[in-house]
Amino acid sequence: VLVSFRGGDVGRWRVERIATVTGAPLPPAARIAMIEGVAPDLETEEGAWTLRGAISEDRYVTARERTMLSTLQPPLGRSTATAAALIPITKSAEWWSLPQDARRAIFEERSHHIARSLAYLPRIARRLHHGRDLGEQFDFLTWFEFAPADASAFDELVGMLRATEEWRYVEREVEIRMLLAEFN
């Protein structure tokens, strides 16, 4: 399933801030619209931009980890989750040249990406979208939803991930923070 994230003047999510963490920035936008499935070929307003990714199979999660995740992971769209974040990242050519077992070892055995994220469930809902095979500018688009009261827990989670060995391979990262427009 293809998902498009469109930055511009329309969309349910009102942008609070767009922070450039590493590498080139994204243009500003007042709103973000998430469009699931093939996006309609809308008249594009001046300055709008679209990031795309596919919901795809997990590349690193084991059966045991999936069992833990599926127990704790909340769905998107909870009525209390009126805050959101979109974090587009691109990893380096060095990362992509590593074999599967080396990538897995950095991701989990050394960076504990899954194990350390579990502590933030079920507060933070998450969905990953893969853009690399689509020729997109970002390899991954991760979408998060949480209650505004859990924003500091979200900050802690992304801060923890950015300090890992895995993140040494991130050569571009932008963080878009939003609030649901109808409630804020």
Added chain:
Amino acid sequence: VLVSFRGGDVGRWRVERIATVTGAPLPPAARIAMIEGVAPDLETEEGAWTLRGAISEDRYVTARERTMLSTLQPPLGRSTATAAALIPITKSAEWWSLPQDARRAIFEERSHHIARSLAYLPRIARRLHHGRDLGEQFDFLTWFEFAPADASAFDELVGMLRATEEWRYVEREVEIRMLLAEFN
């Protein structure tokens, strides 16, 4: 890198036969053209079709296996490799719902996909293209090149793979066999 395989009346590869192994067939074609990079938006001739896939990171190959493969694997484009095959396959929803470690175990520990393929190197050159995240009708397009004298070794290789546990998850498969037009 996006690669397009176009079936129609033009292209360097003359089709010998298109065999439907499992599931729905592909329309007939006299020639196959392989186009690397973004395909030009050509006037499409009547009845032509295009399959697309991305050259992407390996999903199952370990560091140890990659070392063996890189020693033995020949490049595409050898002057002696005037025979080719394109095998588009789609795996079932059950396959894609398996966690990474379960897919890896079926692929290599139980089906020996890599270990048993090594015996056919360097005779048979191979390149894998991923279509699933692109929303293509086939999950994988595997392109093979070999000398016509090695065609029976190629038949043995694909026959061996089709007898594995991994192949129980293949719900669509087509085999296109070709010869380089300028030499045949």
